[in-house]
Amino acid sequence: MMFNNFLVMLQNRWPEIMIGTWEHIQLTLVALFIGNLIALPLGILLTRKRKLAEAVIGITSVFQTIPSLALLGFMIPFFGIGFGPAIVALTIYALLPILRNTYTGILGVNQAVVDAGTGMGMTSRQVLFMIEIPLALPIIMAGIRTATVMVIGVATLAALVGAGGLGDIIFRGIAMARQDLILAGAIPAALLSMIFDYILKRIEIAVQP
Amino acid sequence: MKKITLLLLSILLSMSITGCSSFWEKDNNTVVIGGKNFTEQDILVYIMKGIIEEKTGIKVKAKAYLGGTNVVSQAIDRGDLDIYAEYTGTALVSVLGEEYSPSDPEVVYEKVKTIYDAKKQIVWLKPFGFNNTYTLSMRTEQANALGIETFSDLAKQSAALRLGATHEFLERIDGYQNVKAVYNMQFSSPAGMDPGLTYTACRDSNVDVIDAFSTDGRILAFNLKVLADDKKVFPPFYAAPIIRADTLKKHPEIGEVLNLLAGKLTNEEMMALNAKVDLEGKSPQVVANEWLKAKGLI
Numbered sequence: 187m188m189f190n191n192f193l194v195m196l197q198n199r200w201p202e203i204m205i206g207t208w209e210h211i212q213l214t215l216v217a218l219f220i221g222n223l224i225a226l227p228l229g230i231l232l233t234r235k236r237k238l239a240e241a242v243i244g245i246t247s248v249f250q251t252i253p254s255l256a257l258l259g260f261m262i263p264f265f266g267i268g269f270g271p272a273i274v275a276l277t278i279y280a281l282l283p284i285l286r287n288t289y290t291g292i293l294g295v296n297q298a299v300v301d302a303g304t305g306m307g308m309t310s311r312q313v314l315f316m317i318e319i320p321l322a323l324p325i326i327m328a329g330i331r332t333a334t335v336m337v338i339g340v341a342t343l344a345a346l347v348g349a350g351g352l353g354d355i356i357f358r359g360i361a362m363a364r365q366d367l368i369l370a371g372a373i374p375a376a377l378l379s380m381i382f383d384y385i386l387k388r389i390e391i392a393v394q395p
Numbered sequence: 396m397k398k399i400t401l402l403l404l405s406i407l408l409s410m411s412i413t414g415c416s417s418f419w420e421k422d423n424n425t426v427v428i429g430g431k432n433f434t435e436q437d438i439l440v441y442i443m444k445g446i447i448e449e450k451t452g453i454k455v456k457a458k459a460y461l462g463g464t465n466v467v468s469q470a471i472d473r474g475d476l477d478i479y480a481e482y483t484g485t486a487l488v489s490v491l492g493e494e495y496s497p498s499d500p501e502v503v504y505e506k507v508k509t510i511y512d513a514k515k516q517i518v519w520l521k522p523f524g525f526n527n528t529y530t531l532s533m534r535t536e537q538a539n540a541l542g543i544e545t546f547s548d549l550a551k552q553s554a555a556l557r558l559g560a561t562h563e564f565l566e567r568i569d570g571y572q573n574v575k576a577v578y579n580m581q582f583s584s585p586a587g588m589d590p591g592l593t594y595t596a597c598r599d600s601n602v603d604v605i606d607a608f609s610t611d612g613r614i615l616a617f618n619l620k621v622l623a624d625d626k627k628v629f630p631p632f633y634a635a636p637i638i639r640a641d642t643l644k645k646h647p648e649i650g651e652v653l654n655l656l657a658g659k660l661t662n663e664e665m666m667a668l669n670a671k672v673d674l675e676g677k678s679p680q681v682v683a684n685e686w687l688k689a690k691g692l693i
Contacts (some may be wrong), residue, residue: 267592267601309658348559348588348596357587361563 192366199370202355207374209350212343215381217273218334221280226326229288230314239289246282254279254340258347272349279340280333281301287329291322327390332384338379342371352378426642426649427478429467430459430621434672434679435527435610435634435665439480439684443636443653449693450652459679464489471517477642478649481519482527483507484630486637488569495569500631511637518643521657522635525610525665527583529570529629532607535620545625546578549658551605554581559602562587570606577628594619599616610662612670657691 196203199303232239252260257278261271295318303313319326352371359367428434428443437459438512444455457477461467468490470476483500484508488492493506508519531546543549549556559582564570565587574580586602592607593605593612607614609621643650658670664686687693 236416256540262595263648267588267596267598268586345562345587346589347592348601350586354562357562358566361561362566367566 195366206352210352212338215279217276220277225281225284232289233292237293238389249278269349269350272344276337280337283329283332288326291325295321331386333384334377425454426477428454429461429479432460434669437679438683440666441680445687451648457518478638480634482632482634482636484632495630497627516640520636520653520656522633523660524658525660525662526633527610528607528632532619533604533620535618538620545623547625550578550580556603558582558604559583559596561590562607573628610665612673615666616670616674
């Protein structure tokens with residue numbers, strides 16, 4: 187009986203859930219795209235300038251410790267409400283795992299292999315793209331996957347600053363103390379996490395040398 | 396080491412237990428006034444406390460910011476509270492679970508008063524005067540430019556305006572769903588957001604229309620305009636002190652004293668008091684006492 191009610195609710199809310207899911211995907215993809223754009227090159231750069239690494243990674247760690255709700259609230263005076271501040275906050279969240287894994291991954295590449303490359307007359311660029319990145323790829327991808335799952339989770343909070351997404355349905359459910367509504371937002375969010383993680387895993391396997 | 400920790404823990408525990416019991420203890424010449432968890436209720440608690448202590452010599456224990464309607468209404472039922480300020484619409488719909496059909500404020504007041512008398516042995520005293528209802532609000536400038544005074548005016552132009560509202564308002568059947576159906580509102584995609592953000596979002600033109608409470612201090616401070624609910628979809632929420640019948644019987648003077656407040660607090664005045672606490676950061680107690688003095692009540 188309860189399950190039936192749940193299905194009827196799902197049917198009634200279907201357009202809403204679809205819109206929420208789509209907004210959620212947009213938030214996640216845009217934030218991850220910008221996050222990767224910043225963190226991947228920065229991580230590689232830091233392996234060449236190791237003195238800076240501690241400081242830069244330290245700063246991103248500090249951002250990570252700010253509670254996500256506070257970070258979203260903090261954005262409002264600068265970016266107002268809606269899509270913009272949500273993207274900025276989510277991007278900041280995505281930075282640390284990608285940056286740290288890129289840095290650690292490349293540093294962890296066996297020095298003997300790098301030396302062999304250099305000995306064969308490879309330029310620094312060739313060593314990076316032909317040896318270091320391919321060998322560090324599983325660790326870099328692990329960072330991206332961590333960031334993805336995290337961003338999908340935190341993106342539910344974006345509904346509090348009027349950015350929509352699946353959090354919208356969840357917060358309506360909380361406001362009305364309706365478990366079914368909360369689930370109608372939470373289940374798609376969990377599914378999104380799993381699907382994104384699976385796709386990234388396939389990509390990882392596909393590009394592995 | 397373990398023993399010392401254990402000893403410390405047991406001392407702490409016994410202290411908190413004795414602390415608790417003294418917290419709930421009531422002596423004969425003390426009444427307890429409670430309040431819900433928002434600013435306006437805090438101010439009302441201290442206004443009632445101030446005037447009772449000044450005029451009757453009865454001691455008042457203030458328990459402000461207790462919780463939602465559920466918490467305070469159960470507390471007064473159980474006798475943990477003697478008095479608190481309730482709103483007619485809340486009492487009717489949330490506490491008694493009655494249906495609201497568009498009707499005048501006096502009718503709603505008489506209805507809840509009668510039911511509370513009979514079922515709960517709780518007496519409704521005279522209303523303070525203001526009506527803290529759900530409403531829709533816009534920037535005054537924009538509302539005037541578009542010639543919008545009422546919900547009906549708004550509905551005609553709603554397709555071109557952006558609505559921002561709390562998730563609760565958007566979801567409640569007696570909230571946006573009802574307004575939308577009765578007035579035929581055409582907002583394309585309402586943005587849900589945290590209750591703390593709606594007023595600022597409207598001020599900063601992130602949205603054009605918000606759900607609001609008609610006595611919120613920010614309406615005044617941000618130069619927003621409250622639109623008139625011309626088809627009365629929202630129940631009236633006139634606030635009045637309510638008191639347990641047994642307490643009133645023991646201290647009839649409390650009823651007389653609290654009725655001195657009747658009609659003294661208009662919407663504008665309540666809004667200004669709320670603004671003093673929410674926006675100027677004054678304490679509710681200070682604001683309440685200042686108001687009582689200014690009105691010559693103490």
